[in-house]
Amino acid sequence: xxxxxxxxxxxxxxxxxxxxxxxxFSVKKGxxxxxxxxxxxxxxxxxxxxxxxxxxxxxxxxxxxxxxxKRFGAIKDAEVAGISIIYQELALVKELTIGENxxxxxxxxxxxxxxxxxxxxxxxxxxxxxxxxxxxxxxPIGGLGIGKQQQIEIAKALSKNANILILDEPTAALTExxxxxxxxxxxxxxxxxxxxxxxxxxxNEVFAVADTVTVLRDGQTVGTFPIxxxxxDKVISLMVGRELKERFPRIEANPGDVVLKVTDxxxxxxxxxxKKVIDNLSFEVRKGEILGIAGLMxxxxxxxxxxxxxxxxxxxxxxxxIEGKPVKLKNTQQAIKAGLALVSExxxxxxLVLGMDIKSNVSMASLGAISSGGILRPNExxxxxxxxxxxxxxxxxxxxxxxxxxxxxxxxxxxxxxxxMTNPKILILDEPTRGIDVGAKFEIYNIMNDLIRQGVSxxxxxxxxPELLGMxxxxxxxxxxxxxxxxxxxxxxxxxxxxAATGGKGL
Amino acid sequence: xxxxxETVLSQSKIKQRPxxxxxxxxxxxxxxxxxxxxxxxxxxxxxxxxxxxxSNLFLQMSVTSILAIGMVLVIVAGQIDLSVGSLVGLxxxxxxxxxxxxxxxxxxxxxxxxxxxxxxxxxxxxxxAYRAVPAFIVTLGGMLIFRGVLFGTTGSVTIAPLxxxxxxxxxxxxxxxxxxxxxxxxxxxxxxxxxxxxxxxxKFGFDVEPFAVSVLRLGVIGALVIGFxxxxxxxxxxxxxxxxxxxxxxxxxxxxxxxxxxxQVYAIGGNAEAARLSGINIKRRILLVFVLCxxxxxxxxxxxxxxxxxxxxxxGQNYELDAIAACVIGGTSLMGGTGTIVGAIIGALVxxxxxxGMSLMNLESFWQYIVKGGILILAVYVxxxxxxRKKV
Numbered sequence: 001x002x003x004x005x006x007x008x009x010x011x012x013x014x015x016x017x018x019x020x021x022x023x024x025f026s027v028k029k030g031x032x033x034x035x036x037x038x039x040x041x042x043x044x045x046x047x048x049x050x051x052x053x054x055x056x057x058x059x060x061x062x063x064x065x066x067x068x069x070k071r072f073g074a075i076k077d078a079e080v081a082g083i084s085i086i087y088q089e090l091a092l093v094k095e096l097t098i099g100e101n102x103x104x105x106x107x108x109x110x111x112x113x114x115x116x117x118x119x120x121x122x123x124x125x126x127x128x129x130x131x132x133x134x135x136x137x138x139x140p141i142g143g144l145g146i147g148k149q150q151q152i153e154i155a156k157a158l159s160k161n162a163n164i165l166i167l168d169e170p171t172a173a174l175t176e177x178x179x180x181x182x183x184x185x186x187x188x189x190x191x192x193x194x195x196x197x198x199x200x201x202x203x204n205e206v207f208a209v210a211d212t213v214t215v216l217r218d219g220q221t222v223g224t225f226p227i228x229x230x231x232x233d234k235v236i237s238l239m240v241g242r243e244l245k246e247r248f249p250r251i252e253a254n255p256g257d258v259v260l261k262v263t264d265x266x267x268x269x270x271x272x273x274x275k276k277v278i279d280n281l282s283f284e285v286r287k288g289e290i291l292g293i294a295g296l297m298x299x300x301x302x303x304x305x306x307x308x309x310x311x312x313x314x315x316x317x318x319x320x321x322i323e324g325k326p327v328k329l330k331n332t333q334q335a336i337k338a339g340l341a342l343v344s345e346x347x348x349x350x351x352l353v354l355g356m357d358i359k360s361n362v363s364m365a366s367l368g369a370i371s372s373g374g375i376l377r378p379n380e381x382x383x384x385x386x387x388x389x390x391x392x393x394x395x396x397x398x399x400x401x402x403x404x405x406x407x408x409x410x411x412x413x414x415x416x417x418x419x420x421m422t423n424p425k426i427l428i429l430d431e432p433t434r435g436i437d438v439g440a441k442f443e444i445y446n447i448m449n450d451l452i453r454q455g456v457s458x459x460x461x462x463x464x465x466p467e468l469l470g471m472x473x474x475x476x477x478x479x480x481x482x483x484x485x486x487x488x489x490x491x492x493x494x495x496x497x498x499x500a501a502t503g504g505k506g507l
Numbered sequence: 508x509x510x511x512x513e514t515v516l517s518q519s520k521i522k523q524r525p526x527x528x529x530x531x532x533x534x535x536x537x538x539x540x541x542x543x544x545x546x547x548x549x550x551x552x553x554x555x556x557x558x559x560x561x562s563n564l565f566l567q568m569s570v571t572s573i574l575a576i577g578m579v580l581v582i583v584a585g586q587i588d589l590s591v592g593s594l595v596g597l598x599x600x601x602x603x604x605x606x607x608x609x610x611x612x613x614x615x616x617x618x619x620x621x622x623x624x625x626x627x628x629x630x631x632x633x634x635x636a637y638r639a640v641p642a643f644i645v646t647l648g649g650m651l652i653f654r655g656v657l658f659g660t661t662g663s664v665t666i667a668p669l670x671x672x673x674x675x676x677x678x679x680x681x682x683x684x685x686x687x688x689x690x691x692x693x694x695x696x697x698x699x700x701x702x703x704x705x706x707x708x709x710k711f712g713f714d715v716e717p718f719a720v721s722v723l724r725l726g727v728i729g730a731l732v733i734g735f736x737x738x739x740x741x742x743x744x745x746x747x748x749x750x751x752x753x754x755x756x757x758x759x760x761x762x763x764x765x766x767x768x769x770x771q772v773y774a775i776g777g778n779a780e781a782a783r784l785s786g787i788n789i790k791r792r793i794l795l796v797f798v799l800c801x802x803x804x805x806x807x808x809x810x811x812x813x814x815x816x817x818x819x820x821x822x823g824q825n826y827e828l829d830a831i832a833a834c835v836i837g838g839t840s841l842m843g844g845t846g847t848i849v850g851a852i853i854g855a856l857v858x859x860x861x862x863x864g865m866s867l868m869n870l871e872s873f874w875q876y877i878v879k880g881g882i883l884i885l886a887v888y889v890x891x892x893x894x895x896r897k898k899v
Contacts, residue, residue: 311784333786342784350784353777355844364774365785367767374766382711398713418785 002067004029004195005050005083005164010061012045012054019045020059021219027164027212030193032186034200034210034227038239038465038498042219043199047166051085052078065164084162086153086170094142099123101141102156126155130185146272147178154185158194165189166197171205172298175275183209201296203232203502215239233495236502240465240494248470249442250489251449255473256287257323259457260426265318267300267307267481277303277314279481285426290448290458292472292489294465294497300481301461302345305428309342310335322425336365339425343415343432345461347408351415354404358396359385361403362417369421388417393443409440416447427451430461445471465494477501536889537837537853544857548864555864558742565739566814568859569748570595573807574830575837575851576752576759577800582834583763584796585776585843586635586642590649591804591830595823597653598624599808603666603818606673613672617809624805625798627653632797636790650827658820667817677813680744689745690736697728748810752852755803760848772796776843832879833858836886857882 005027012020020042027033035043048054050063052072063070065081072078092101099120108118123137130151141149150170157165167186171179186196186209200206206213206227213230215222215238222238267278277300285291295301306312308320310329320327322338329335335342344350352361362385363370370380385399392413396406403414412432419427429448433441448458448471462468468475469489477485477500485500548555574591581588602620605611611619631649635642668674681689701721709715739745763769771792774782783789807826812818837854839846858879865875 309784331786332784333788336786344784349778350780353774353781353844355777356774360770360774364770364782364787367770371767374768376765376767376770378765379707379711382707386711400713 002029003027003064004066006062006064006067007046007050008062008064010046010049010059010063012042012049012059019219020049023061023216023219023221025214025221026224027195027197029195030190031211032190032196032198032209034198034206034213035216036200036203036206036213036235036239037216038463041216041239043216044168045219046216047085047168047197047199050078051075051083051166079160079162082161082163083166084157084160084164085166085168086150086157087168090146090149090153092141092149092153092156095140097138097140098127098135098144098152099137101152102126102137102159104156106160122159126159127152129158130155131181131188145178146173147175147181150174150178150182151185163193164195164197166199168199169201169298170198171200171202173272173275179205201298201502203235206235207232217241232502233499236495236498240498248467249445249449250471250473251453253286253289253452253473255289256455258284259287259323260285260459261319261321261324262308263319263321265304265307265316265320267303267312267316268314270313270315277481278307278316278478280318281478281481281483282318283476283483283486285457285459287457288452288455289474290452290460290472292468292475293459293461293478294468294475294501295478296501297463299478299501301478302430304478305342305430305459305461306344308335309340309428311342336422336424339423340428341365341419341422341424341426342428343412343419343430345431345434347411347415351418352403352411355402357400357402358389358394358406358414358417359399361414362388362399362421365418366421384421385417388414388420392417392420392447407436407440409436409443412436412440412444413447416444420451424456426457426459428459428461431463432460433462433464433467441467465497468497469494479503534838534850536893537850537857540886541853541857541860544860544864548860548867552864552867555867558738560863560867562739562742562746564856564859564863565749566746567863568855569746569752570807570811570814571826571829571833571858572752572852572855573755573803573810574826575833575855576755576848577803578827578830578834579837579839579846579848579851580759580763580772580796581642581800582831582839582841583776583843583846584772584793585779586793586796587831587841588631588642588646588797588800589827590631590646590653591800591807592823592826592828593650593653593657594624594627594801594804595808595811595826596818596821597657597808598805599812599822600657600661600666600818602673602809602812603669604661606669607666610670613670613676616673617676620805620809621802624802624808628798628801629794631801632794635797636793654824661818661820663820665817665819669813669816674813674816675747677748677810678816679747680739681747681750682744683740686736686740686745689750690732693732694725694729697732698725701725748814751806751810755806756848756852763848768792768795773844776845778844829855829858832883836883838890 003026007023007025010020010023011018023042023046025046037043049059052075055073056071063072070081072081093104096104102123103119107114109115120137127135127137132148132151132155135148141152154165170182174182183205186198189196198206198210210227212224213227213235214224215235217239261284263282265278265281266276269275269277281304283291293301293304303312303314307314307316310331320329327338329338348354353364359381363381367376370377370384382399388394389396389399394410394413394417396410403411406414433444452458460468460472469492472489475487475489475492475497476483477497479501485497487496545556554560574595578588578591598620601623602616605616605619631645634640634645701724705715705721736745763773771782771787774787775789775792779789808823811822815822833854834846834851835841835854836857837847837850837852839851861879861882862875865878
């Protein structure tokens with residue numbers, strides 16, 4: 001068999017980071033080729049290079065299709081060469097019918113007048129290709145389940161004459177039956193010579209359908225292996241096989257009473273009826289400890305903490321106790337009053353008002369403390385701002401500096417300052433060091449240590465395993481909304497956590 | 508680490524050499540535009556800068572200014588209110604009916620009108636905030652409904668004349684002596700505030716502007732205030748509606764800058780998600796913003812009806828557009844999150860100056876529409892252009 005696709009020595013540089021470093025990737029015709037790696041290993045970047053989203057010239061290296069070098073200037077060029085990518089978030093227009101979606105942008109038309117008969121006739125044919133025999137192409141797409149929408153997305157790719165299909169985390173939102181249907185379709189494609197590149201965190205799926213697996217780590221190729229020679233443990237160790245390079249200033253926990261106790265906690269998906277994002281989860285956090293929450297993207301970590309903070313749209317069931325008292329937190333006001341604080345994963349979207357200055361952002365969740373009768377006391381606001389500017393070592397000219405002009409690390413410190421000003425008992429940190437440099441990370445770790453010394457409890461959600469292992473005292477692992485492991489951080493290894501996170505053989 | 512920190516700090520000190528004469532670029536552009544319009548009209552027409560005409564100008568801008576004050580809050584919160592023009596018509600009509608047909612006294616008429624404005628704001632705000640119907644739609648519907656109710660209740664006739672005390676709201680002037688008392692009081696308050704700010708900044712270790720600059724700043728304010736009072740007094744005195752504009756502008760500037768409510772409105776407009784996750788009750792704030800905006804519309808209606816000494820079917824028509832334009836010319840961003848009351852009032856002054864100057868020159872009214880539309884687009888273009896340049 002010949003290589004239908006070869007990517008040679010691909011290097012892609014972002015400001016400050018090498019996302020891909022001399023990556024070589026070769027796919028044979030008609031195989032399902034799995035691409036594995038931790039969050040941030042470079043899988044998505046590599047696929048964006050391949051699909052033309054990062055055009056030729058923004059990366060170094062060669063792309064060969066059937067032995068011929070290609071230079072894609074745009075997504076359209078890659079599509080002409082037979083490459084089609086199906087993203088995690090479906091790119092369908094929910095209000096339009098199935099047929100309209102399938103032919104969006106390439107409607108069969110004479111002088112701009114669409115031949116609808118042909119649209120729906122041909123749609124039927126493509127739908128059959130992906131196993132949708134009883135679906136009417138004149139039906140709006142919004143009424144279908146996510147699984148069927150995914151199949152339509154695949155049909156759409158096929159209708160563009162794709163012979164290399166890229167699936168990026170296709171099963172993240174699917175139920176088990178839907179996953180089985182999808183895997184069957186892929187097996188069918190294999191027989192017909194369609195090549196698939198399959199990106200997934202779920203190793204059981206990879207082993208169920210793939211012929212070959214390529215592992216990426218830190219933007220480099222670790223290797224390409226026939227699936228028959230591998231097992232899940234081997235793949236995991238290849239994915240995480242790195243030494244702890246950064247230093248983590250962890251201090252010993254002095255765990256006190258249980259501050260937060262969550263029992264049988266279930267959170268529903270607000271957009272898909274009947275699907276749970278968190279399934280019957282129980283855990284507790286003690287005073288003065290850091291509890292790490294591990295899990296892959298889409299495991300439900302963010303949904304869990306958002307729901308606990310009263311700010312997630314999906315319904316929740318189960319009990320939450322704070323200092324022994326059951327609480328029912330319906331909105332963020334109540335959560336803050338109960339002593340919770342949440343530093344969310346996307347500080348620009350959820351954390352800061354970028355156009356406002358530091359002091360206004362810091363005081364935003366505690367306006368009651370610096371006002372009387374609804375009238376602000378500006379001097380106290382400045383004093384509070386200055387206090388956090390100093391104690392968190394924010395590098396800025398003054399508390400009147402506009403937050404949008406600060407660096408990522410300093411912005412994150414402002415968000416931390418905002419929540420520290422509310423005097424929380426339980427501080428939830430969702431990806432607290434994402435996108436900030438090593439020095440600022442270290443400072444944030446030190447701030448966390450100061451807080452647990454003062455008796456605050458910290459819940460840290462993180463995708464960076466070294467950080468979880470290095471900073472937390474206990475770690476629980478979530479996979480598809482279920483708890484699949486709990487470890488004492490000192491005894492845990494990255495392999496143990498990855499095993500639990502990819503399908504749950506731990507505990 | 509600590510060495511690092513110090514070098515960063517000292518570098519930043521060098522970088523930020525304070526320039527006390529540098530205000531906002533936008534404030535400069537706005538005032539520059541206003542002055543150039545005035546210079547242009549005074550060259551084209553010798554009566555433009557006469558006390559009589561300027562007094563008229565301030566009277567004319569009052570209604571738009573009062574509407575713009577409320578509109579700033581609405582737009583800052585990321586919303587829009589298209590209904591205020593019709594609301595001016597409706598509440599003005601109700602005030603006239605109560606005063607003329609039912610012979611109510613002035614005070615009850617004022618209270619009833621304000622109450623109706625607030626109630627309508629409550630209803631509109633509730634549908635927008637708690638029922639999540641877009642403000643554009645709710646207030647567009649309101650615009651039609653209020654105009655329709657006005658036609659229905661009045662039977663499409665003009666209601667006039669008002670009682671003398673009612674008329675006084677829009678037609679009277681503050682006497683010479685009281686005018687000077689106002690002016691001197693304003694100067695004293697400005698001096699006190701400048702000095703207090705200096706003291707506060709010194710206390711918290713901020714750089715304090717040189718004393719000479721503070722004096723100069725006060726000197727400019729003083730010249731403006733004294734010049735204004737002198738000019739107005741050389742005609743009939745300061746128009747009462749303009750006194751109301753100043754008082755309302757002060758109150759709402761205070762609300763927007765010094766209250767938790769004002770701060771939260773700016774935060775909601777700047778980033779609603781972040782505001783929600785900071786425990787701010789967005790719905791309640793939006794509701795209150797509309798109550799305030801529509802109550803101000805009722806005040807504007809009282810001024811307009813009193814000034815015209817009549818309630819007509821078309822009064823207030825298209826005023827919402829003038830108010831929005833005044834806000835936008837004054838630097839309020841339609842994206843929400845930024846905008847000042849002072850800016851909106853300068854914007855209203857720009858619009859009123861254009862109207863007034865072109866009427867003086869006897870330009871046909873179609874020109875006035877075209878010029879005002881052009882100025883609006885130009886103002887926003889200049890704003891976007893200067894901001895993009897700042898980014899680069």
